[in-house]
Amino acid sequence: AQSVTQLDSQVPVFEEAPVELRCNYSSSVSVYLFWYVQYPNQGLQLLLKYLSGSTLVKGINGFEAEFNKSQTSFHLRKPSVHISDTAEYFCAVSDGRSGANNLFFGTGTRLTVIP
């Protein structure tokens, strides 16, 4: 089975500063990795995903993440945050051996951008 650990439950950061949200996973098989964002009272929106290939993945809204197999990590980064980035961020993993599979989510990181 897969599991995800998001070490930081809350991350405050000033506007225009860089941010990194950490994600580590455990799995005995190959995995697909995802980052989702959740705004208040809304569903989850996909930011980016890693399936295979280049380990540096670029997503929407200026976010990027790097897959590090040796460290089993998939940290999310943005060089300069905006007020509108304030939201809950979830890292998720699924079994990469076959097709559509359920996602295993971390407990989330609340990003708060301070003006």
Next chain:
Amino acid sequence: GAGVSQSPRYKVAKRGQDVALRCDPISGHVSLFWYQQALGQGPEFLTYFQNEAQLDKSGLPSDRFFAERPEGSVSTLKIQRTQQEDSAVYLCASSSPGPPYEQYFGPGTRLTVT
């Protein structure tokens, strides 16, 4: 369709009542997933359909939870004899077969059991 829709958006039930939550997936998406998100937690998998077949229901917490998708499109999650611990947001997601395996989520139904 424009996206995954869920209804109702909010549901208040008295303990012991039965509830039914509806999910309309994106047209053409054969895979449908239900997740439960407790307050302050990440979503947790409940069950998975491929067309009308329920291929995985390992995440359903008890036999009070039942899901169906009789025609391979709309799905209903039913909870019988609701308990306070059932209070959560129930999320539905759909995806197309094959890569990139992206799941599109609906806005969720917030269930409060009093």
